[in-house]
Amino acid sequence: MSAVFAVLCALLAPVAADPHALNCSQVKDAFTDLGYSLANVPTEETAGDDLRVCAPQRTCCNAEMEENFSQRSSRDFEKLMDDTSEELRDAFMTGHKRFDEFFLELLENTERSLNEMFLRTYGKPYLQNAEVFQGLFTELKRYYTGGNVNLEEMLNDFWMRLLERMFQLLNSQYLITEDYLECIGKYMEQLKPFGDVPKKLKSQVTRAFIAARTFVQGLMVGREVANRVSKVTMSSACISGFTKMLYCSYCQGLFTLKPCNNYCLNVMKGCLANQADLDPEWSKYIGKNNNSERSCGQPKPSGMSRSARGVSDTFSGRFSPYNPEELPTATDATRLDRLVTDVKEKLKKFRKFWSSLPEAFCQEEHVAAAESAVDDCWNGHDKGRYVPEVLKDGLTNQAKNPEVGVDISRPDTLIRQQIMALKVMTNKLKNAYDGNDIYFQDSSKSRCSPCHWKETKNII
Numbered sequence: 001m002s003a004v005f006a007v008l009c010a011l012l013a014p015v016a017a018d019p020h021a022l023n024c025s026q027v028k029d030a031f032t033d034l035g036y037s038l039a040n041v042p043t044e045e046t047a048g049d050d051l052r053v054c055a056p057q058r059t060c061c062n063a064e065m066e067e068n069f070s071q072r073s074s075r076d077f078e079k080l081m082d083d084t085s086e087e088l089r090d091a092f093m094t095g096h097k098r099f100d101e102f103f104l105e106l107l108e109n110t111e112r113s114l115n116e117m118f119l120r121t122y123g124k125p126y127l128q129n130a131e132v133f134q135g136l137f138t139e140l141k142r143y144y145t146g147g148n149v150n151l152e153e154m155l156n157d158f159w160m161r162l163l164e165r166m167f168q169l170l171n172s173q174y175l176i177t178e179d180y181l182e183c184i185g186k187y188m189e190q191l192k193p194f195g196d197v198p199k200k201l202k203s204q205v206t207r208a209f210i211a212a213r214t215f216v217q218g219l220m221v222g223r224e225v226a227n228r229v230s231k232v233t234m235s236s237a238c239i240s241g242f243t244k245m246l247y248c249s250y251c252q253g254l255f256t257l258k259p260c261n262n263y264c265l266n267v268m269k270g271c272l273a274n275q276a277d278l279d280p281e282w283s284k285y286i287g288k289n290n291n292s293e294r295s296c297g298q299p300k301p302s303g304m305s306r307s308a309r310g311v312s313d314t315f316s317g318r319f320s321p322y323n324p325e326e327l328p329t330a331t332d333a334t335r336l337d338r339l340v341t342d343v344k345e346k347l348k349k350f351r352k353f354w355s356s357l358p359e360a361f362c363q364e365e366h367v368a369a370a371e372s373a374v375d376d377c378w379n380g381h382d383k384g385r386y387v388p389e390v391l392k393d394g395l396t397n398q399a400k401n402p403e404v405g406v407d408i409s410r411p412d413t414l415i416r417q418q419i420m421a422l423k424v425m426t427n428k429l430k431n432a433y434d435g436n437d438i439y440f441q442d443s444s445k446s447r448c449s450p451c452h453w454k455e456t457k458n459i460i
Contacts, residue, residue, distance in 0.1 A: 022253050027060035030255045034072070040064055053240045054248035056381065061251035069247035070239055077234055077242055077271070080367070084360050085230035088350050092223035095343035100216050102339055103144065106332050111137040129165045132158065140205070144213050151206050151437060159198045160185045166193070207435050211293035214432035215340065218289050221425040222347075225282075225418045229275055229354070232414060238271035241404035246367075249378040257369075260377035260386035263403070264368035268358035269391050270404025274412035276393040279355040281422040286351045288429040289344065355393045 022045040028038055040062065048059035051066050061069075114133065118126045136158045143149035164181045184191070234242070245259045245267045259267075269276070362368040369377040379386040380403065388402045398406035431437070 022058060022060050024060035024253075027250060027253055027255070030250055031065065036065075036068055048251070051251075053243050054251045056252065059251040060253060061248075065251075066243075069250070070243045073243040073246055074234060074239055076246065077238075080361055080364070081230050081232075081357075084357065085226060085353075088353055089223065089226045089230065091343075091346045091350065092219055092226060095346065096216060096219040096223060099219065099339060099343060102336060103212050103216070104141070106336060107137065107141060107144070109332070125169055129169075132161050132165060135161075140209060143209055144216075146213070146217070151209060152202065155198070155202050155205060159194060160188065163188060163193055206437070210432050210435065210437045214428050215289075215293060218285075218425055218429055219343070221421055222285065222289070225278075225421060228414060229278060229418055232275065232412065234271065235404075235406075237405040241267045241270060244380055245378075245403070248380070252382070254378055254383055257376070257378040257383055258373075259368045260374065260379050261362055261368050261371045262388075262390050263377070263379055263386040264362035265358050265390045266388065266401060267403045268361045269393060270398050270401040270406050272354075272357050272361075273393075273395040273398045273406055273408075274415040275357060276355045277395050277411070278415055278419055278422075279352060279393070281419045281426070282354055283351045285422045285426045285429075286347055288426045288433075289347060293340070293433060358393070 024042055024044055028041050028043075031041055032038055042060055042062055045058045045060055046062070047057065048055050048061065050063040051059065051061060052063075053070065054061050054066055111133075115130065118130075118133070136154075139147075139149055139154045139158075143151055143154070163185065167181070167184060168176050245264060249255055249257055249259075375385050376383070377386070391397050391401055395406065395408050395411060398404070399408050
């Protein structure tokens with residue numbers, strides 16, 4: 001009887017609780033705090049045989065919860081990238097908008113001032129030939145906005161047309177044929193009816209507009225690269241690594257712990273390996289953008305000055321000089337220089353942007369623990385110190401990344417395209433700094449065909 005009683009007592013005695021058992025009720029509460037339903041959430045720990053990412057020996061998660069975590073991780077990563085790159089993208093967008101609007105306004109103001117001044121000075125003769133000047137500014141604007149315009153040829157053409165119009169006005173008593181005008185144009189270099197003004201203005205206008213167009217194009221390319229790279233798609237290995245880092249701690253009931261900082265860095269270096277490879281060319285591009293021009297200068301008016309009219313008594317006798325003070329002041333040029341300087345200064349701090357993304361991500365309070373919390377953090381398996389060393393940046397350094405599987409033999413195509421775009425733009429900026437237009441460096445076309453010289457020298 002005593003033996004039977006002992007057996008019954010043993011059966012009825014409370015079972016001692018496993019000190020290592022997980023409290024899945026707390027996990028359920030934390031899971032619902034994230035906005036998910038309690039349906040199918042385990043009430044007790046399981047072996048986790050159906051898990052792919054959060055797969056320890058014991059867990060409070062199932063496959064459905066893990067899938068929810070993975071989807072949430074993708075959204076979290078995209079938002080993190082968007083938030084971190086927002087200042088960079090805004091710097092390019094704002095800089096491009098401010099410069100573009102100001103330069104076009106400056107160009108329009110210069111044209112309007114020149115038109116009003118010439119109208120007061122020359123009256124009807126100017127009105128009858130105003131389209132020559134209007135055409136000049138139309139072509140300058142078309143060049144600046146990306147049109148296929150050869151600046152040198154366009155300016156030569158302007159002075160040629162101006163010479164033809166003026167010659168006809170000043171020699172109305174003669175019958176001037178097209179052939180004759182064409183021949184005069186051929187000897188323009190010898191006659192120099194406008195003195196050194198065409199040569200000086202060609203140098204000034206060409207440098208100013210090459211610099212302005214290349215600068216605004218550079219800002220546009222930088223903005224496009226930033227937009228594209230910040231929207232790059234995560235690999236499945238990155239999603240798994242990011243999910244494990246942020247959410248697998250929930251399955252262990254360690255949801256109050258943040259990922260160890262070094263752990264976060266390795267995950268981010270694996271996820272952002274291709275972006276880091278953008279940095280060398282990006283740094284060159286930002287550096288060249290900051291050194292591509294000392295001053296855009298003010299778009300110069302294309303009218304004639306007093307010195308330009310001293311070549312011929314006929315020219316100087318018929319046309320009175322204008323007052324240079326009536327033109328737009330140098331204040332506009334100074335404002336433009338300040339604007340350019342301001343844009344450059346804002347871009348300087350982004351020279352190492354892409355390689356610094358892992359550190360930027362892991363400094364976010366909601367992403368990782370502080371660097372000092374080396375033992376009180378989630379290391380991907382449990383609470384404790386993260387042992388693996390932090391890898392270097394870039395694709396080739398991720399071959400043995402312990403957190404994210406990276407195929408170093410397959411660089412991201414989109415990133416490589418952006419690297420090439422930056423190389424091309426950096427080359428354009430270098431050419432602009434040297435005063436060369438990359439589109440027309442080898443252009444040597446001439447407007448005029450050979451003319452048959454006639455005995456008309458005495459008319460000029």
